[in-house]
Amino acid sequence: MDHFPIFLAVEGRRIVVSGGGETALAKLRILLKTTARITVLSGAPAPDLVKLADQGKITLIARAFGPGDALCAALVYAANDDAAEDARVARLARADGALVNIVDNLEDSAFITPAIVDRDPVTIAIGTEGAAPVLARAIKADLEERLPVSLGLAARVGKAFRKAAEALPMGRKRRDFWADYYFNAAPKVVETQGAAGLDAALSELLAKHLADAPTEGxxxxxxxxxxxxxxxxxxxxxxxxxxxxxxxxxxxxxxxxxxxxxxxxxxxxxxxxxxxxxxxxxxxxxxxxxxxxxxxxxxxxxxxxxxxxxxxxxxxxxxxxxxxxxxxxxITAASAAAAGIGQALTKRGRNASLRIVTGHDMKGFAEQDWRGLARPGTVAAIYMGARGARFIQGRLMMHGADPATPVTAVENASRPDMRSIATTLGQLAATLEAEVLTGPVILLYGLCPRTAEAALPLPHPTSLADRKEEFA
Incomplete structure (x- = not known):
């Protein structure tokens, strides 16, 4: 994230806007929701700006922005619809020590103004770092629909009650009280009694929560x-x-x-x-x-x-x-790894069962039913098996597993940096030793990536007795 979202204290502080047209007015629609002192500088202010000044909502200075105009300002907006003039204003404002936003110029701005859902004092800021303003507006519209207008009223009353709520212990007990207020008591009281009933409802609710038994862990x-x-x-x-x-x-x-x-x-x-x-x-x-x-x-x-x-x-x-x-x-890693290589963990005619084993336990490399695992057609998910690949390979081949049996090592299953390494049992240890594996790895014994499935020879379905000459 290139922009760190914060809520800046602006009560009684100066916010300066340079510009007299529609762009400046658009910024003022948001800024006038704050308790800041707003100054607008423009040599040719629009009639709506003059009207705002006549109403006492802004201080209008009918000239261009100059040196010293941003002294002690919390924020400065360059909104002149003129790139050269905005650059000049930004340069002067920075010299005065102010944070500057140049409208529609993300690269040269020290801050950005998010889309805002206003349920004062509940404020939701939505930013896309300039990448997708349309998306920010869509999210804002969705939240506006979801959040009742009465939410702000309930929050204002609740804010004044926070000191009294400190009678409850910090943590879960206090959170349960506020959750009960905002999601149960407040909506019902506002609907039936209006704002007048909220104070009494809070006092009754606090008494109830204080009387409740201590919360059990x-x-x-x-x-x-x-x-x-x-x-x-x-x-x-x-x-x-x-x-x-x-x-x-x-x-x-x-x-x-x-x-x-x-x-x-x-x-x-x-x-x-x-x-x-x-x-x-x-x-x-x-x-x-x-x-x-x-x-x-x-x-x-x-x-x-x-x-x-x-x-x-x-x-x-x-x-x-x-x-x-x-x-x-x-969801276990075996499912995610199999999904990542486009395979099912069970398949009619291939394997009617799945073995889930571990490559090592508290004592070191883990012993398994190697004879059972070595049978043709076996599919197994081997957790924590990368470091013990040579041990696993040796045990399986010692018990008759075909060296051509496909094995896929899946690193970081389901994550953006997931990768799969297709090999065979006979090449397993050498393949993994040649790779740099830093994330969690699961071995899918008997499976290869779907795109490579046709290229790898299938294990010949013969018994160990039929193949005894190979191990003589």
Whole structure:
């Protein structure tokens, strides 16, 4: 993002506009919604500008912008519909120390004015960094329709009540009160009693929330999916928005963490195979500690929480501490990787089952039913298998797997930088050792990318006994 969005305090401060035509008037329609002191400079002001000055809404100076006119100004707009004049105004204003916007000149402007949805004091700013003004206007129109005009009234009354609401403890308890007010009490009261009933409604609601029992903590064990934020489930998205604490794995993408509330505590509980890790005991202790303090905790796990994530150990720790929990499934990496190469994980006539195995466990490279995996027609998703590729290759071929069996390594499944590396079992270790793999990798044994499927020879469906001479 090239422009950092902020809300600038302008109450009582000067905003200067240079220009006297329609462009200047368009900016004033937004600026007049503020409590700033607005000065307009123009040698030939339009009649509507003169009228605004007569009404006391602006200070109109009937001359061109000059040196010193931007002193102590919070913002300056160059809106003269003349590139040379706008450049001159911008140069003088910068010399006075002001932030300058040249209308329709993004490159030379220090700030941009977003499209605004005004439900004062609720203000929604929509910006596209100049790339798509039409899109910003469409979003504005959509939000205008969705947000009732009474929202601003409820917010103004609520703003005056914030001090009283501090009687509630900071965090989830206080958020529940305000959510109850804005989404339940306020709309009903405004509809039936109007603004007059809001003060009493707030006092009654606060008394009710103060009398309620302390909020109990809970932990939701949530699948973050393979990395693409759009593959997050609606339920997972909603829980992230409500969580006080998010304890996340290393493989959870930054785009998904961005969906957490800004006030939420984010704790990296990342683990890396054969590398530094937070211990499982530490992770369980964190969940229990925050849960006992009444926090809503989201334990965010890459992929699906029920696949190779030590879910049972975390549930046992929560149950032992008496903390409520739930599981929210996620899309697992095997599904995303297969989708990325255009293949199904099961296919009639090819494989009626799918094996999901891990390349390593806590003790190192993991032993599997290699004889079963080596049978012709087997399809397996091997998680965390890249570093153990030579070990996996050796075990499978030792138990009779055809070296021509297709294997696809998928790195960063579902993410923008996803890539697939098609090879065969006989070339697996050499192929992966020649690649620079920095992201999470899943091996799809028995599958190749659909575009390459026809080019790779299929394993010959013979038994190990029929092929004993190859291994003699």
């Amino acid at each position: 809970r932990v939701d064990l949530v699948g973050a999916g393979p990395g693409d934020p759009e593959l997050l489930t609606l339920k997972a998205r909603r829980l992230l928005d409500r969580a006080d604490v998010v304890i996340h794995d290393r493989l959870v993408s930054p785009g998904i963490l961005e969906l957490a509330r800004r006030e939420a505590i984010l704790i990296d509980a990342g683990k890396e195979g054969f590398g530094p890790s937070m211990t499982q005991a530490q992770i369980c202790a964190l969940m229990v500690d925050h849960g006992k303090r009444g926090a809503h905790v989201v334990r965010l796990k890459g992929g699906d929480p029920a696949i190779f994530s030590r879910l049972d150990e975390e549930i046992e720790a929560l149950e032992a501490a008496g903390i409520a929990w739930s599981i929210v499934p996620g």
